[in-house]
Amino acid sequence: MKIQFVQGEVAPAAYTEDFYGGIDIYIYEGVGREVPGLERRAADLLELYGLSEREALVLLHIVKRGSSSAGEIAKALQLRRVEAYKLVKKLAEDNLIHASAGKPVTYSSQPLESFITTITGAQMQKLKGMEMAKEELITLSRNLPRSHSKASNQQFRMIQGREQIYGHLGRMVRGAAKSVDLILTRSDLALSHVVGLTDSLNQAADRGTKVRLISRVDESTMEAAEGLSNRCELRHSNVTTLGRLSVADTSQTLISLVLDKSLGKRNAKDVAIWSDSGDFAGMMGSLFDTAYRASVPRQGKLRVVGAPEETAE
Known part of the structure; x- marks a missing residue:
């Protein structure tokens, strides 16, 4: 059995x-x-x-x-x-x-x-309908508009030259509606009024965009720092000499390495990468937040830098 x-x-x-x-x-x-x-x-x-x-x-x-x-x-x-x-x-x-x-x-x-005859007839009728619709369905599928996923539309672009990088930073600031987060080198902050970045940041803050900026505030950058509107949240950090970072509206990112520390906006060695990837912007935004919490408010730093020296009696 x-x-x-x-x-x-x-x-x-x-x-x-x-x-x-x-x-x-x-x-x-x-x-x-x-x-x-x-x-x-x-x-x-x-x-x-x-x-x-x-x-x-x-x-x-x-x-x-x-x-x-x-x-x-x-x-x-x-x-x-x-x-x-x-x-x-x-x-x-x-x-x-x-x-x-x-x-x-x-x-x-x-x-x-x-029961079997009824079910078989219904299935055969269904199969016949599928065969009749086959060619039309194939034709329709070929003519359907193609849409691409968000990930496939994300761009990464290289920008060569300091002047071109400053120009792109300015466009990001002027186009931002909600927020702009910036890490600038000491040279960048010193040149910000020359390249028009100071005006762009002040205008963004005036229209309600939240502007946060980290850079080195010392004697060489104090004048540029004082030119920024009080609506721009400038903070001091000593760790800003290696590169630049900009995140606009948590949707665009520019990250740049400074390969030549010389002053001046006409420098072809600096290289930046720009992207409109939301995931990349989110990651860089978290990096900025960490640096922002570790920095010092500009008000206290400016008072220290601008304090008159005591004279001995």
């Missing part, structure tokens, strides 16, 4: 059936009793027509018995009564079985031949 377990629990055999010279017994999914081989094969075939395994077994039971109540089905298939009621309700909604009033309510089925 051959026994096959099919996602179920072993239960006492209800009955067995001679199948191709042997006894095949199946322990079927969710069903407490053993399922004979022929019934198992019929259930497998019914799954091709859209029934679940347990629905197929319930339908086969009703076909064999002619009619049966939910309680009888539960007992015969060793199902929980609640599960049996759910299964017959689903089969009835699909018009595969019909309920007859009485105590208890019994269920009967149309011949399987009628």
Whole structure:
């Protein structure tokens, strides 16, 4: 005797059936009793027509018995009564079985031949419709407007030369609506009024854009620092000589290395990378926030730098 377990629990055999010279017994999914081989094969075939395994077994039971109540089905298939009621309700909604009033309510089925013919006809009609729509659908798909993901539209651009970098910084500041975060070298701050960056920052602050700036505030940059509006939040840091960083509206970023520390705006060695990647801007914005918290407010720094020297009596 051959026994096959099919996602179920072993239960006492209800009955067995001679199948191709042997006894095949199946322990079927969710069903407490053993399922004979022929019934198992019929259930497998019914799954091709859209029934679940347990629905197929319930339908086969009703076909064999002619009619049966939910309680009888539960007992015969060793199902929980609640599960049996759910299964017959689903089969009835699909018009595969019909309920007859009485105590208890019994269920009967149309011949399987009628069921198979109806389902096969519906599927063939559906397949015919799919074949008819095939060419039109292919044509429509080729003519659909193509949209690209946000990530594929993100740009990274290299900018060569200090004057070009200053020009791009100015455009970022003038175009910012919500916020501008800047880290400038000491030379950048000293030249800011010459290259027009001071005016751009003051105008941005006047129109309500939040402007935060970190640079080195000392004797060489004090005049430029005092030229910035009080609405511009300037802070002092000693760690601003290696490069520049600008984040505008958390959507654009410019990061630059200073390869030549000489003064002057006409320097071809400086290189910057600009991007409109939101993810990159967010990462650089976090870096700026860390540096901003570690810096010193400009008010106190300017007082220290501008304090008159005491004269000895």
